Amino acid sequence: MQLMEGEREEILACVKEVLGENSKTNENLIPILQQVQAKLGYLPALAMEKIAEGLDAPAADVYGIATFYNQFRLNPPGKHEVRVCLGTACYMAGGNITLESFERRMEIKEGETTPDRHYSLDRVACVGCCSLAPVVVVDEEVEGKATPTRVDGIMLALEEDRENTGKQESEEGEKSGQN
Amino acid sequence: MSEEITITIDDRQIKTRRGEKLLWAALENDIYIPHLCAIKEEKRPNASCRLCFVEIEGVSRPVTACSREVEEGMAVKTRTPRVDRLVKTGFELLLSDHNLNCRECPANRNCALQVIAKKRRLKLKHNRFKPIEREYELDQSPAEFAFDRSRCVLCGQCIWADRVEAEVGAIGFTNRGIDRVVTTFNNLPLADSICTECKLCVEACPVGALYYKEGQKA
Ligand code: SF4
Ligand code: SF4
Ligand code: FES
Ligand code: FES
Numbered sequence: 001m002q003l004m005e006g007e008r009e010e011i012l013a014c015v016k017e018v019l020g021e022n023s024k025t026n027e028n029l030i031p032i033l034q035q036v037q038a039k040l041g042y043l044p045a046l047a048m049e050k051i052a053e054g055l056d057a058p059a060a061d062v063y064g065i066a067t068f069y070n071q072f073r074l075n076p077p078g079k080h081e082v083r084v085c086l087g088t089a090c091y092m093a094g095g096n097i098t099l100e101s102f103e104r105r106m107e108i109k110e111g112e113t114t115p116d117r118h119y120s121l122d123r124v125a126c127v128g129c130c131s132l133a134p135v136v137v138v139d140e141e142v143e144g145k146a147t148p149t150r151v152d153g154i155m156l157a158l159e160e161d162r163e164n165t166g167k168q169e170s171e172e173g174e175k176s177g178q179n
Numbered sequence: 180m181s182e183e184i185t186i187t188i189d190d191r192q193i194k195t196r197r198g199e200k201l202l203w204a205a206l207e208n209d210i211y212i213p214h215l216c217a218i219k220e221e222k223r224p225n226a227s228c229r230l231c232f233v234e235i236e237g238v239s240r241p242v243t244a245c246s247r248e249v250e251e252g253m254a255v256k257t258r259t260p261r262v263d264r265l266v267k268t269g270f271e272l273l274l275s276d277h278n279l280n281c282r283e284c285p286a287n288r289n290c291a292l293q294v295i296a297k298k299r300r301l302k303l304k305h306n307r308f309k310p311i312e313r314e315y316e317l318d319q320s321p322a323e324f325a326f327d328r329s330r331c332v333l334c335g336q337c338i339w340a341d342r343v344e345a346e347v348g349a350i351g352f353t354n355r356g357i358d359r360v361v362t363t364f365n366n367l368p369l370a371d372s373i374c375t376e377c378k379l380c381v382e383a384c385p386v387g388a389l390y391y392k393e394g395q396k397a
Pocket of ligand 1: 277278279281284286288290303330386
């Protein structure tokens with residue numbers, strides 16, 4: 001994932017701060033990862049590398065821990081976060097097919113974020129409304145009976161916003177170009 | 180630590196040292212116990228391959244020989260119906276996501292799975308468990324060797340070689356469950372990682388996962 005302007009500095013500062021607040025032992029690796037993710041929203045590769053340096057541990061080990069636990073995300077949250085429920089009820093109702101439809105439409109895999117950071121796609125386990133299975137949570141909204149046809153509808157609304165954002169950005173770009 | 184003690188394995192008395200793990204005491208006395216993940220120097224074994232089961236008199240369940248320390252007077256059996264069943268199941272599970280195609284494998288005739296199959300009369304075939312096929316990218320980036328994860332049994336021997344022998348720290352276990360693989364930081368091709376291509380991991384791999392490219396074997 002390409003870092004955005006200023007993100008590199010933000011990451012370095014964040015890791016430095018968190019490492020300063022914790023004693024640098026392997027036992028603290030998970031709390032350190034949690035604190036960094038709480039601040040940055042995800043665990044960028046650069047952060048994991050710097051944490052490894054700080055703990056004097058192989059970066060491959062930090063990566064191993066970060067990929068072991070579901071709570072850690074290696075990609076930034078998108079502007080729109082789509083979470084597909086794969087709890088038992090939703091799975092039985094075809095949640096995996098719903099997930100696949102999103103993967104196809106967004107051209108990313110579960111756990112990933114589109115390069116423009118408009119979408120991120122994740123799986124969750126039971127969000128507590130099994131009677132609506134298969135369930136999808138779009139940002140904070142719960143969408144029930146999210147079959148592939150419904151996925152098309154959800155995507156349509158989200159894509160519209162993406163186009164508008166794109167337009168706004170290029171207009172802003174033009175404006176600042178004029179100044 | 181080097182105090183000598185006597186134990187019995189399969190009705191044979193053998194001498195070994197206090198603190199030694201059962202697996203190594205047996206192997207040093209030419210008593211075979213299947214194993215993939217055991218590392219002699221490792222003080223706290225992973226005991227992850229689940230192939231080295233034995234039964235000990237007075238212990239209610241079979242135990243993994245690689246993680247069990249010998250004790251004076253211990254009486255051990257390497258073959259019992261319970262042990263055989265556990266080993267068979269463990270072996271079949273390992274094969275269920277293994278790219279089983281020995282004829283085209285670089286490790287053919289030099290493979291730990293083939294040895295276990297032969298010694299324990301187990302079949303190198305998919306049967307009870309439906310084989311899981313996954314797509315792995317073949318990593319051919321190093322100059323002299325390659326890494327085919329479809330043949331990896333996750334024994335961890337390469338990681339030990341990388342950490343303890345080479346002292347590099349280029350590779351490690353990544354992901355969880357069925358997605359578990361050995362890879363570099365950020366899942367980069369080996370040549371783009373901090374790997375020094377010392378090839379100690381290739382030497383350590385007991386199967387055809389890390390292998391020398393054609394004509395590269397010293
Ligand atoms: S690693 Fe061993 S068992 Fe697997 S295909 Fe190669 S020779 Fe056969
Ligand atoms: S690559 Fe070889 S040595 Fe490494 S874990 Fe896989 S099978 Fe074991
Ligand atoms: S399983 Fe999906 S909401 Fe309960
Ligand atoms: S050798 Fe004992 S569990 Fe692998």
